[in-house]
Amino acid sequence: MGRGSRTEGAAALFGQELRRLRQHRGLSLRDLSKVIGFTPGYLSKVENGRPPSPELARACDENLEAGGALVALANAEASVRPAQLPAGIRRFVGRGDQLRLLDNNDARAVIIDGPPGTGKTMLALRWGHHAVDRFPDGQLYIDLRGHSPHERPVEPRVALEEFLSALGVPANGIPSGLERCSALFRSLVADRKLLVVLDNAASSEQVRPLLPAAPGCVVVMTSRERLSGIAVQSDALRVTLGPMTPADSIALIRRVIGEDRAAIEPEAITDLAARCGFLPLALRIAAERVLAQPHYLVRDLVEELDVDGRLDVLTTFDSVAVRTVFDWSYRRLDDDCARMFRLLGLHRGPHISTGAAAALAGLTMAAARTLLDRLAAAHLVQAAGRDRYQLHDLLREYAGELVAADEREPAVTRMVTWYQATAYAAGLALAPFRDDALTPDPVPSPVQVLEFADHDAALRWCDAELPNFVPVIQLGLEHLACGPSWKLAVALWNYWLHRKPWTIWVRTQQLALVAAEETGDLHAEGCVAVSLAEAYRRMGDFVQSTQLYLRSRQLRRQTNDRLGEAWSLAGTAFLAVDRGDMACADMYAAQALELFREFDDQDGVGAALATIGDVHHSRGRFDDALSAMAASLAVGASGAKPWVLMKMAAVHADRGRPDTALQDLRLALEACRGASDRWAEAESLSRIGDIHADLDRLPEARQFWAAAQAVYEAIGDTERAQALAARA
Numbered sequence: 001m002g003r004g005s006r007t008e009g010a011a012a013l014f015g016q017e018l019r020r021l022r023q024h025r026g027l028s029l030r031d032l033s034k035v036i037g038f039t040p041g042y043l044s045k046v047e048n049g050r051p052p053s054p055e056l057a058r059a060c061d062e063n064l065e066a067g068g069a070l071v072a073l074a075n076a077e078a079s080v081r082p083a084q085l086p087a088g089i090r091r092f093v094g095r096g097d098q099l100r101l102l103d104n105n106d107a108r109a110v111i112i113d114g115p116p117g118t119g120k121t122m123l124a125l126r127w128g129h130h131a132v133d134r135f136p137d138g139q140l141y142i143d144l145r146g147h148s149p150h151e152r153p154v155e156p157r158v159a160l161e162e163f164l165s166a167l168g169v170p171a172n173g174i175p176s177g178l179e180r181c182s183a184l185f186r187s188l189v190a191d192r193k194l195l196v197v198l199d200n201a202a203s204s205e206q207v208r209p210l211l212p213a214a215p216g217c218v219v220v221m222t223s224r225e226r227l228s229g230i231a232v233q234s235d236a237l238r239v240t241l242g243p244m245t246p247a248d249s250i251a252l253i254r255r256v257i258g259e260d261r262a263a264i265e266p267e268a269i270t271d272l273a274a275r276c277g278f279l280p281l282a283l284r285i286a287a288e289r290v291l292a293q294p295h296y297l298v299r300d301l302v303e304e305l306d307v308d309g310r311l312d313v314l315t316t317f318d319s320v321a322v323r324t325v326f327d328w329s330y331r332r333l334d335d336d337c338a339r340m341f342r343l344l345g346l347h348r349g350p351h352i353s354t355g356a357a358a359a360l361a362g363l364t365m366a367a368a369r370t371l372l373d374r375l376a377a378a379h380l381v382q383a384a385g386r387d388r389y390q391l392h393d394l395l396r397e398y399a400g401e402l403v404a405a406d407e408r409e410p411a412v413t414r415m416v417t418w419y420q421a422t423a424y425a426a427g428l429a430l431a432p433f434r435d436d437a438l439t440p441d442p443v444p445s446p447v448q449v450l451e452f453a454d455h456d457a458a459l460r461w462c463d464a465e466l467p468n469f470v471p472v473i474q475l476g477l478e479h480l481a482c483g484p485s486w487k488l489a490v491a492l493w494n495y496w497l498h499r500k501p502w503t504i505w506v507r508t509q510q511l512a513l514v515a516a517e518e519t520g521d522l523h524a525e526g527c528v529a530v531s532l533a534e535a536y537r538r539m540g541d542f543v544q545s546t547q548l549y550l551r552s553r554q555l556r557r558q559t560n561d562r563l564g565e566a567w568s569l570a571g572t573a574f575l576a577v578d579r580g581d582m583a584c585a586d587m588y589a590a591q592a593l594e595l596f597r598e599f600d601d602q603d604g605v606g607a608a609l610a611t612i613g614d615v616h617h618s619r620g621r622f623d624d625a626l627s628a629m630a631a632s633l634a635v636g637a638s639g640a641k642p643w644v645l646m647k648m649a650a651v652h653a654d655r656g657r658p659d660t661a662l663q664d665l666r667l668a669l670e671a672c673r674g675a676s677d678r679w680a681e682a683e684s685l686s687r688i689g690d691i692h693a694d695l696d697r698l699p700e701a702r703q704f705w706a707a708a709q710a711v712y713e714a715i716g717d718t719e720r721a722q723a724l725a726a727r728a
Contacts, residue, residue, distance in 0.1 A: 013073050013187050013188065013190060013191070014046070014051075014052055014057070014070065014073040014074055015046055015047040015048055015049050015050070016047075016187070016190075017066075017069060017070060017073055017183075017184075017187050018043075018046060018047055018052075018060055018064075018070060019047045021060075021064040021066055021070070022064065025064065029043050029044055029047075032060075032063075032064075035063050036056070036059040036060060036063055037059070038056055038059070042056075051074075052070075052074050054074065056074075057070050057071050057073075057074035057075075058071060066175070066180070067175035067177055067180040068174060068175045068180075069175050069180055069183065069184040069187070072164065072169040072174060072175070072184055072188075073184070073187065073188070075168070075169065081136075081137060081138040082138040082139060082140055082166040082167065082194075083138055083139055084138075084139055084140050084141040084142075084166060085125060085128050085129060085132075085139045085141050085195075085197065086125060086141060087125075088122060088125040088126045088128075088129050091252070091255045091256055092122065092126050093244075093248055093251050093252040093255050094244050094245065094248030094249075094251065094252065094280075095119070095123050095126070095241075095244075095248075098112075098123060098239050098241070099123070099126065099127055099130070101237070101239060102127045102131075102237075102239065103127075103130075103131070105237050107218075107235070107236060107237035108215070108217065108218055108219070108234070109211070109218070109219050109221070109230070109234035109235070109236035109237070110218070110219070110220045110221065110236060110237045110238075110239060111221050111222075111223065111226075111227050111230065111231055111236045111237070111238050111239070112124055112220065112221065112222045112223075112239045112240075112241065113222070113223050113224065113225065113226055113227065113238065113239075113240050113241070114224070114240050114241030114242060115224065115241075115242070115380065115382070115392055115395065116147070116224055116281070116326055116395075117279045117280060117281030117282060117326075118241040118242060118243070118279065118280055118281070119241060119244075119280035119281070120222040120223070120224075120241055121199050121200065121222055122280070123222075123239070123241065124197055124199065124220050124222050125197070127220070128141075128195055128197055128220065131195070132195070134193070134195075134218075135193050135194055135195040135218070136193055137189075137192035137193045137194050137216075138192075138194055138195075139194065139195040139196075139197065140163050140166060140167075140194060140195070140196045140197070141196075141197040141199065142154065142159050142162055142163070142197070142198060142199065142210075143199045143200050144159065144198055144199060144200050144201045144202060144206060144207075145200060145202075146200045146201050146202030146203070146206065146223060146224070146225075146332075147200060147202070147224060147332060153202040153203075153206055154206070155206075156178055156182070156205075156206055156207075156208075156209040156210060157177075157178045157181055157209075159198075159210055160178070160181040160182060160184075160185050160209065160210065161174055161181065163185055163196075163210070164181065164184060164185060164188070167185075167188050167189070169184070169188070178209055179209075181209070182209040182210075185210070185212070186212060186213050186214070189212045189214050189217055190213070190214045191214065191216070192214060192216060192217065193216035193217065194212065194214075194216070194217045194218075195217075195218055195219075195220070196210070196212060196217060196218070196219040196220070197219075197220045197221075197222075198210055198219060198220070198221045198222070199221075199222050200222060200223065201221050201222065201223040201225070201227060202223070202225070202332070203225060203227070204225075204227050204228070204229035204230045204233075205229075207221055207227060207230055208229070208230065208233070211230075211234060219234075221236075224380075225377055226238075226376075226377045228377070242382070242392075243277055243278035243279050243280075243392065244278045244279075244280055244283070245278070246270075246273060246274070246278060249273035249276070249278040249283055250269055250270060250273050252280070252283050252284070252287065253269050253272060253273060253283060253286070253287045253290075254269065256284065256287035256288060256290075256291055257287055257290050257291050257298075258291075261290075261298075265297065265298045265299060268297070268298035268299040268302055269298055271299075271302045272286055272298055272301060272302050272305075275302055275305045275306070277392055279392065286301060286305075289301060326395065326398045330380075330398075330402070333375075333380075336371055337371050337374050337375055339361065339407075340357065340360075340361050340368070340371040340372070340375065341375055341380055341381075341399050341402075342399055342400075342402040342403045342404075342407070343357075343360040343361050343399075343403065343407065343411050344357060344360065344375075344381065344389075344391055344396070344399055345391070345395075345396050345397070345398070345399025345400030345401070345402065345403055346360065346400060346403060346408065346411060346412060346415075346475065347360065347396075347415070347468075347471075347472075347475075348396075348471035348472075348474070348475060349465075349467055349468030349471045349472060350390065350467050350468070351384045351385075351388045351389060351390045351467075351468070352388070352389055352390075352391075352468075353387055353388050353389075353464070353465070354368050354369050354372060354387040354388075354389075355368075355387070355418065355422065355448070355450055356415055356418065356419065356468075357371075357372055357389070358418075358447060358448070359414045359415040359417070359418035359419075359443065359447045360411045360412075360414060360415045361411070362410075362411075362414055362444065362446070362447060363446065363447070364446045364447075364448060365448055369387070372389050375389075376389065380395060381395075388464070408479060409479045409480065409481075412475055412476060412478075412479040412481055413476075413479065413480075413481040413484070414443070414444060414447060415472070415475075416472060416473070416475070416476035416481045416484040416485055416488060417441050417442075417443050417444075417481070417484040418443050418447055418449065419465075419469075419472055419484070419488050420440050420441065420484045420485075420487040420488035420491050421440045421441065421442070421443050421449045422449050422450045422461070423462075423488055423491035423492050423495075424438060424440040424487075424491040425449060425450060425451060425452055425458075426450075426452055426458035426459075426461055426462055426491075426492075426494075426495065427458075427491055427492065427493060427494040427495065429452040429453075429454060429455055429457065429458035430455055430458050430459065430462075430494040430495060430498060431494040431497075431498075431639060438487060438490055438491055438527070440487060440491065441483060441484050441487065455676075456676075459495075459498070459676065462492070462495040462499070463499070466499075466501060466504060469488070469489075469492065469504060469508050470504055470507050470508055470511070472488065473485045473488055473489055473508055473511045473512060473515070474511055476488070476515070477511055477514060477515050477518075480518075482515040482516070482518040482519045483515075483519055483521075483524075485511070485512060485515040486512040486513075486515040486516040486519070486524050486527075486528055487524075488508075488512075489508040489509055489511065489512030489515075489528065489531065490512065490527050490528060490531055492508070493531060496531070496535065497639065498639070498675075498676070498677060499678070499679075500538065500679045502535065502538070502539050505531075505535045506532065506535045506536065506539070509528055509531050509532035509535060510532065512528045512531075512532075513525065513528045513529065513532060516528045522555050522558055522559050523555075523559045523561060523564075525551075525555050526552050526555035526556045526559065526561060526564055526568070527564070529548045529549075529551045529552035529555060530548075530549070530552045530564070530567060530568055530571055532548050533545045533547075533548030533549045533551075533552060533571060533575075534571055534574075536548065537571070537574060537575050537578060540578075542575065542578065542579055545575050546575060549568060549571050549572045549575060550572075552564075552568040552571075553565060553568045553569065553572065556568050562595055562598070562599070563595065563596075563599050563601065563604075565595065566591075566592045566595035566596050566599070566601070566604055567592070567604065569588045569589075569591045569592035569595070570588070570589065570592040570596075570604060570607050570608055570611070572584075572588045573585045573586075573587075573588035573589040573592060573608070573611045574607075574611060576588060577611060577614045577615075580618075582614075582615050582618045582619065585611060585614065585615050586612065586615045589608045589611040589612050589615065590608075590612070592604065592607075592608045593605060593608035593609065593612070596608055602635045603640075605632075605635050606632045606633070606634075606635045606640060606644075607632070607640065609628050609629070609631050609632035609635070610628070610629055610632040610640070610643070610644050610647060612628045613625045613626070613627075613628035613629040613632065613644075613647060613651075614647065616628060617647070617650065617651050617654070622651050622654065622655050625647075625651050626648060626651055629644050629647055629648045629651070630648075632644050633645075639675060639677070641668075641671045642668040642669075642671045642672035642675070642677060642680040642684060643668075643680060645664045645665070645667050645668035645671065646664070646665065646668050646680075646683065646684060646687060648664045649661040649662070649664035649665045649668065649687065649691075650687075652664060653691060653694070658691050658694065658695055661691055662688060662691055665684055665687055665688045665691065666688070668680070668684045669681065669684040669685065669688070672684055678711055678714065681711055682708045682711035682712045682720070683708070685704050685705075685707045685708035685711065686704070686705060686708040686720075686724060688704045689701045689702070689703070689704035689705040689708060689724075692704060701728075702728045705724045705727060705728045706724075706728065708724055709721045709724040709725055709728070712724065
């Protein structure tokens with residue numbers, strides 16, 4: 001745009017603003033003429049685009065109380081094309097999807113939000129320089145210092161003064177009030193194509209006066225806040241940043257340190273990217289450290305990060321430390337949010353629920369949800385589904401550092417106690433027919449234990465929390481919350497039986513056994529020993545299972561826990577069947593049956609009868625076996641039904657009655673699907689395939705084996721899946 005057109009444009013803006021102010025005061029051209037001493041005809045020409053004289057501009061400004069806006073517009077013809085964008089990063093890597101989104105969108109307002117250190121400013125600058133030709137009238141940029149550790153956020157009026165000055169308004173022509181400055185800014189850019197970058201915004205209130213209204217202008221805002229008010233008002237395009245992809249993270253490190261050096265240690269670079277949590281700020285700091293020390297191996301930095309802590313290592317003398325960047329956000333939190341953020345650093349699982357966070361902080365669910373949503377708005381946590389949140393691992397480490405010593409143990413104890421009480425409630429919903437001798441510890445008020453309407457709701461909670469169980473129990477053990485820690489592991493018994501997550505089942509019980517030993521409670525040790533022994537038995541580790549069942553029987557007798565002893569005996573009988581020792585199986589099952597009947601434990605009676613049926617089957621007493629198994633079905637738990645039916649099918653098959661065996665297996669398949677027992681489903685399918693193979697129906701056999709293999713793969717039992725693939 002040339003000087004003439006710019007002058008004409010400024011004159012038109014002066015006329016438009018003059019008309020607006022005059023009409024706002026209810027004055028006609030003749031009324032204004034009488035006040036300022038210029039003819040109505042001249043005023044009309046000025047309002048329609050004729051450049052005003054300096055005297056007219058001053059007179060109109062004073063009498064219409066424009067606060068200098070009209071004088072500024074009258075002098076705007078001397079303005080220059082601003083080009084305020086700072087230089088971007090030379091070695092920019094990644095964010096291709098976000099750049100394409102910005103390129104292909106015609107939004108007039110863009111909000112780039114995300115946690116600290118994710119590269120919001122760099123993305124804004126990268127796109128701004130890339131799209132500079134779209135804005136022939138220039139670019140305005142300001143760092144609003146929304147999260148500066150040493151300075152207050154820039155006041156909107158100060159930002160407007162900088163913009164107005166860049167647009168050619170002399171200092172004495174800038175209005176004194178915020179509203180007038182904002183109105184003048186909008187007037188000056190009304191006919192321009194400008195890019196406005198509002199970097200590091202603190203809030204919607206800070207940004208709102210800085211927004212141009214012109215259709216040719218685009219404003220890009222970066223913030224750790226979501227700026228929801230602005231998003232609604234301006235229909236802004238939202239671009240939320242998180243960690244980079246692993247591939248882009250590796251590419252960034254390689255770009256900084258050079259391909260020759262990167263080629264020497266490809267595995268170390270992959271490890272370094274992971275240690276940095278794929279966070280752009282951390283990645284650049286780490287890469288610059290490697291680059292600055294030519295004799296420094298990448299592997300050395302990885303080991304340093306592991307030993308000394310990532311937040312201490314990821315700092316440089318000439319740039320901002322990761323910890324400092326996080327400090328900027330943390331210091332803006334109110335006391336309640338800051339406390340919640342600190343305590344979240346104690347939780348080591350991949351995500352945390354609102355209920356667990358409420359327990360950590362000793363709050364109601366509603367109060368905790370409010371704080372979590374505010375932290376999410378500040379991008380210090382991320383929503384990870386309904387009532388679930390995540391912290392970036394560097395943020396978690398930072399938050400954990402802030403927790404005071406006297407906060408740790410009470411918070412952890414509250415949370416682990418909440419977990420064990422909720423797990424107990426879930427267990428009751430999963431298997432209401434099964435007696436549970438465990439008495440959960442009560443949670444302190446106002447913390448609320450979850451309630452489950454049905455089996456499916458309990459199962460959903462357990463599935464969602466599965467990755468958290470080991471780190472939560474480990475945390476409880478470290479902070480001396482030993483009682484609720486072992487109870488949490490045992491309270492999940494019904495879930496372990498249902499889903500059979502072998503590795504997590506075993507690890508939780510190993511930790512729980514240590515916790516029980518710490519309490520000195522022999523009853524607790526006995527409970528945990530049975531659960532761990534059963535996990536090992538089902539995994540095929542008979543040596544470990546034998547030792548633990550022996551230990552559990554001894555502990556149960558020491559504490560005179562006769563019903564607990566019955567289950568230890570029953571488990572030992574199950575193990576004996578698996579080992580092929582039918583004499584021991586018969587003996588232990590008979591002893592367990594006697595005790596179960598003494599306590600009228602029908603679930604236990606059914607389990608012992610099924611084992612006695614196994615013994616009869618092994619000895620060729622098929623009628624006795626089927627009789628015992630039928631009796632087991634009549635009194636046992638519904639969860640055991642598929643397995644007893646599979647036992648009966650095996651008896652029929654050995655008697656030469658494959659059709660009857662298939663009938664029982666189909667009933668077993670129906671029962672296990674109704675109970676969502678995937679492992680039993682896979683076993684039923686596999687055994688149906690076996691019967692078809694025995695009958696030389698190989699296509700049908702392969703069909704059922706393939707179905708079983710798919711289920712085994714889905715539940716992570718690769719050994720059985722591979723065995724079926726080989727058999728097919």
